[in-house]
Amino acid sequence: MKLLRFGPVGQEKPGILDADGNVRDLSGKCADFAGQGVSIEAIDAIRAIDVNSLPVVAEPGRIGSCLASVPNFFCIGLNYAKHAAETGAEPPKEPIIFNKATSALSGPFDNVVIPKGSVKSDWEVELGVVIGREASYISEDEALDHVAGYCVINDMSEREFQIERGGTWMKGKSAPTFGPTGPWLVTADEVGDPQTLALSLDLNGETVQNSSTDDMIFTVKQIVAYMSQFMKLQPGDIIATGTPSGVGMGMKPQRFLKAGDTMTLRIEKLGEQSQVAVACE
Structure with a gap:
């Protein structure tokens, strides 16, 4: 569904x-x-x-985030081999887990607001995993049975806030509108194997990210099982599972968002979303 x-x-x-x-x-x-x-x-x-x-909605109008709210907005860092290489980082030996503020959740076609003081706002197409059953100390073999479905996420990032301002990555990931999610929550049975999905992101019509989830260092089942060793995952939690190569930070020269830029994201079976970057008023 x-x-x-x-x-x-x-x-x-x-x-x-x-x-x-x-x-x-x-x-x-x-x-x-x-x-x-x-x-x-x-x-x-x-x-x-x-x-x-059910009644047909002839003119649905705006499509909102496929989730109304989330108990936790988790993210996995440096989880694509080619992305780790483009940043100059060693592939992690264990999943890198961090949080995004739940207030970053946004509609898939809503504008993305570049935060005040930002000079390095960046894009990240990611496979989102939505938890459907409490998960605590589960095995990899059990992990996918705890997944309700999947969606497209743009894990927007302000790289100066994230990397150059000290502390954790969270403050570079959490500005309002920095979590476009959807357009659909596609149930797990319709997606099948989450490690065979093509995903891409176009910036102003130019494809800058073009990969497959088979480049993930840690698979969805590995991530869910691993996280459950340290916390209880709850229904409605969302996990952004990392981004492939092609982010602005990894380009030479680096390239970051400016007002008027358009991002279009696609993941096989999960649909397409698009945002225009606008300046913070």
Whole structure:
């Protein structure tokens, strides 16, 4: 299934795509897509609904983030071999885990706001993993059974804030609008193997990232199992699993976002999102 949220900011409704690509309104049939609303049980309950019995939304308008909110917004750093190489870093021996502020969550077609003082705002197309079942001390063999679905994420990054200002990476990752997510939450059964997905990002029509999740150093099941050794993952948690090569920081000369730039991101089976960068007022 492809689940989505549509409507103005703060007034989004849950929806589902039917076989013809029409948006059908799930209002009143399920909880909004957050926390237990994206648990394995909630997904199964939606699957039991006759989609064709739901009203068609003729003009859905704005598509919001496919998640209304997230308990935790986790990220994995330097998780593509070629990306680690372009940054000059040694491939990590264990997954690098950090947080993004949950307030960074944003719609897939909303503007990205370059934060005040930014000179090095950067793009990162990433496979998002949405947890659907509590995970604590699980094995790799069990890990994918705890995944509700997948989505596209632009893990926006301000490199000066992230790297040159001391402390952790979080403050370079967390500006408002720095987490465009969606357009769809695609259930795990429809995606299949998450390690065979093509993903790309175009900047102003030029393809700058073009790779596959098979270049990931740590696979989705390895990441989920590993994280569960240190924390309890909860339904609705989202994990951005790293970005491939082609980020602005890795270019020679380096290249960063300016107002008016357009980013278009795609992941196989998960759809496309696009944002325009605008200056912070």
